[in-house]
């Protein structure tokens with residue numbers, strides 16, 4: 001009983017977060033930067049921050065995540081880290097030879113007021129950036145927002161730098177991915193391939209954080225969005241951003257810079273969000289929806305219909321990142337499940353509005369909250385008040401699951417104690433089928449483990 005002191009009494013809290021449902025901004029900035037080919041993320045702060053961010057990503061993706069640091073000491077913490085960054089840029093290009101260094105700030109460098117933008121300009125003016133190489137930057141103070149904010153800020157930094165508008169209009173669509181797994185990014189490319197659309201996916205961590213074992217270490221694996229592709233984004237027909245939190249800033253920045261109009265749709269998680277994504281793609285690319293995709297959809301609807309009896313009315317608690325859980329909540333409600341409790345540590349006004357839209361008609365008793373005090377403690381207290389049949393969220397949910405004896409489906413970031421998320425997508429119709437399979441598996445395992453012998457069934 002690791003959480004035995006949790007009570008069911010919810011107290012109003014203003015300045016205390018217990019077991020946050022989020023992590024810090026630079027983790028997201030690092031992940032976004034890893035989705036560019038030949039890029040080395042650089043953490044402008046102390047070594048401890050960089051170690052934490054690297055280890056968070058390494059533990060989740062089970063791949064060695066490389067990043068450099070400005071290695072602040074007492075001196076740089078007081079007088080600023082400019083000198084450290086200049087030396088770092090020299091050393092990194094000389095020793096590690098990346099095509100791009102993606103610098104992000106940390107709490108410490110933000111607090112002392114380091115101006116990354118000015119420092120990177122200075123590095124360029126002093127000739128520290130070799131010809132054909134690039135340094136980009138994003139401000140990622142971790143005392144606001146979450147890892148999702150950091151991801152969005154780095155994505156914005158990338159599109160402010162690379163895309164260029166020329167006279168040549170390209171028949172291609174920019175696809176800005178919210179924070180999803182390498183497997184999901186591969187699936188997004190498969191879906192656009194099925195629709196015969198040329199897309200530039202940014203970022204793209206497939207073949208970066210799910211690389212095959214070849215026996216040879218590659219510091220910069222073959223995956224990631226390439227520089228020519230990023231430059232070409234300025235001439236695309238349209239941008240589709242997948243997720244309000246992860247991609248809107250970047251879509252606006254690209255529109256401002258290169259006049260590429262954009263649509264923001266939810267990440268294609270679940271049936272209806274995937275429908276909306278496919279429709280947005282078909283409209284933007286002026287293509288029709290192939291029969292093969294209609295068949296994938298049909299198989300999903302068939303499985304939902306077959307399994308409805310096991311899902312109907314099941315109470316679910318969900319926690320995670322808003323772009324990922326909003327479409328998931330809709331999917332659960334579409335399957336007649338009851339997403340009664342939802343928390344997300346990432347702030348943003350659109351969360352409550354969208355949750356109310358989805359849940360008011362179908363699950364009016366639902367409680368939901370986002371922001372710093374929407375933490376795991378709050379969700380556990382709600383569960384103590386009235387239990388649920390299922391918990392969905394990242395690895396940290398295992399404590400509540402174990403203490404309360406509630407089936408648990410791992411989804412989101414980080415997943416530290418299982419594999420699969422890097423390899424099997426959760427987006428698209430096939431991804432929704434996998435979500436359904438995971439949910440059913442968890443519910444049926446509980447029934448098998450607890451049903452009395454006389455009602456222990458071999459079949460469903």
Ligand code: SF4
Nearest residue numbers: 024049052106107142
């Ligand atoms: S000090 Fe800030 S940037 Fe560094 S690990 Fe902590 S929260 Fe993240």
